[in-house]
Structure formats: structure tokens, C-alpha cells
Amino acid sequence: KAGVTQTPRYLIKTRGQQVTLSCSPISGHRSVSWYQQTPGQGLQFLFEYFSETQRNKGNFPGRFSGRQFSNSRSEMNVSTLELGDSALYLCASSPTQQGGGRDTQYFGPGTRLTVL
Amino acid sequence: ILNVEQSPQSLHVQEGDSTNFTCSFPSSNFYALHWYRWETAKSPEALFVMTLNGDEKKKGRISATLNTKEGYSYLYIKGSQPEDSATYLCAAPEGGGADGLTFGKGTHLIIQP
Numbered sequence: 554k555a556g557v558t559q560t561p562r563y564l565i566k567t568r569g570q571q572v573t574l575s576c577s578p579i580s581g582h583r584s585v586s587w588y589q590q591t592p593g594q595g596l597q598f599l600f601e602y603f604s605e606t607q608r609n610k611g612n613f614p615g616r617f618s619g620r621q622f623s624n625s626r627s628e629m630n631v632s633t634l635e636l637g638d639s640a641l642y643l644c645a646s647s648p649t650q651q652g653g654g655r656d657t658q659y660f661g662p663g664t665r666l667t668v669l
Numbered sequence: 670i671l672n673v674e675q676s677p678q679s680l681h682v683q684e685g686d687s688t689n690f691t692c693s694f695p696s697s698n699f700y701a702l703h704w705y706r707w708e709t710a711k712s713p714e715a716l717f718v719m720t721l722n723g724d725e726k727k728k729g730r731i732s733a734t735l736n737t738k739e740g741y742s743y744l745y746i747k748g749s750q751p752e753d754s755a756t757y758l759c760a761a762p763e764g765g766g767a768d769g770l771t772f773g774k775g776t777h778l779i780i781q782p
Contacts, residue, residue, distance in 0.1 A: 588772075595772060595773070595775060596772040596775075598763060598770060601763070601767050601769035603767070608768075608769075609764075611769070649768060653762065654701050654761070654762020654764070654769075654770065655701040655720055655762075657703070657715040657718055658703070658770065659715070663712065
């Protein structure tokens with residue numbers, strides 16, 4: 554099976570712009586989670602989608618949003634970019650067989666966002 | 670928001686030595702405890718998902734134990750090799766039946782030849 558794919562891999566934006574990142578999960582996986590990785594904060598949970606519904610959200614401002622399509626592909630959007638949004642954004646998919654956070658998450662390669 | 674903590678933050682180990690590090694998590698409303706290995710320039714790779722108190726899991730030279738009553742897990746690496754150099758992350762589900770994980774800040778392991 555193909556792994557989790559993320560596009561684009563690298564992105565440079567300026568403050569105030571908005572950005573959309575895309576994630577295609579492993580075939581058959583219906584849950585997609587998004588994470589932000591920064592050197593100071595480590596890997597932080599943004600949100601999780603299952604069957605086109607956001608099931609959980611981390612402690613991020615409303616500028617961060619996401620959605621999931623019927624084919625389980627997911628996008629996340631960051632509006633009004635700030636310098637502090639520079640980070641590696643990872644998505645992960647899981648098969649949701651056991652539920653309750655007991656399923657392994659499979660990570661994509663990430664999108665490196667730089668905000669100038 | 671869960672509080673998942675890992676120690677030590679970094680560790681230098683001689684090749685061939687064994688080592689271990691700790692993950693602590695809230696013992697109430699426990700669902701699962703995940704361990705991941707994250708090598709530079711790669712994606713985090715799942716090592717274990719542990720769900721039962723007293724669980725012990727093994728993958729090659731790496732093993733993990735789980736104590737849900739006191740809220741900690743240990744990861745052990747036996748006979749460290751240079752390819753074991755990575756950041757080891759533990760994580761617990763956010764809860765509510767969803768799959769999103771709260772990660773600790775990781776233990777950065779460097780194996781010195």
C-alpha cells in the first residue's frame with residue numbers, strides 16, 4: 554500500500570498570507586490527524602478528522618482550520634500567517650479498527666512551511 | 670489537554686551499552702500509550718501501542734513496559750547500535766474516542782561509536 558502523502562513538501566509564504574496543505578491517507582484509513590512540530594514545542598496536536606467530521610481539536614487559534622473529504626483526503630488551512638507559524642506540519646492516518654486512540658498512526662513526510 | 674512527559678530530554682550512550690528512558694502520563698481515563706521513533710529527515714515510525722497494565726512489548730532489541738496504575742512506561746534498548754540514534758516519542762490519545770495524540774517532547778538518543 555502507498556504511504557501517507559503530503560503536498561507540497563516545502564512552502565514559503567509571507568506574513569498575512571494564507572496557506573492550504575494537503576494530506577492523502579493510506580488507502581482504507583478514515584482518520585486523519587494533523588500535527589505541528591516546532592523546535593521549542595515539539596509535536597503538537599492540531600485536529601483529527603474521521604468520516605468528514607472533526608472529532609477533536611488541539612489548543613490552536615481559529616486561524617488554523619481543516620476539513621476532510623469523502624475520499625478521506627484532508628486539507629488544513631492557516632489564514633493570516635504569522636512568523637511563529639513556521640514549522641513542520643505532519644499528518645497521520647490510522648485505520649480506526651480498535652478506536653479510542655488505540656490504533657497505530659502512520660505519518661506522512663510533512664510539509665515544511667516558512668513564513669517570512 | 671493531557672500532560673505527557675518524557676525523561677531524560679537527551680541521552681548519549683556508548684555503542685553496545687543498553688539504555689532506557691521514561692514516559693509519564695495521566696493514569697486516569699487511560700486509553701493507550703504509543704511509542705514512536707523519529708529519525709532525522711524521516712517521518713515518525715510507530716514502535717508500539719500498549720493498552721493493558723503490565724503490557725510488555727518487544728521489537729528486536731527494543732522493548733517497552735507499561736504501568737497504567739502509576740502512569741508510566743519505560744522503553745529499553747539492548748546493545749545500542751548507531752542506527753538507534755533518533756528521537757523517541759511517547760504519546761497518549763486526546764480522549765473522547767478520537768485518534769489524535771498528545772506527544773511528549775521526546776528523548777533524543779545519540780549512540781556514540
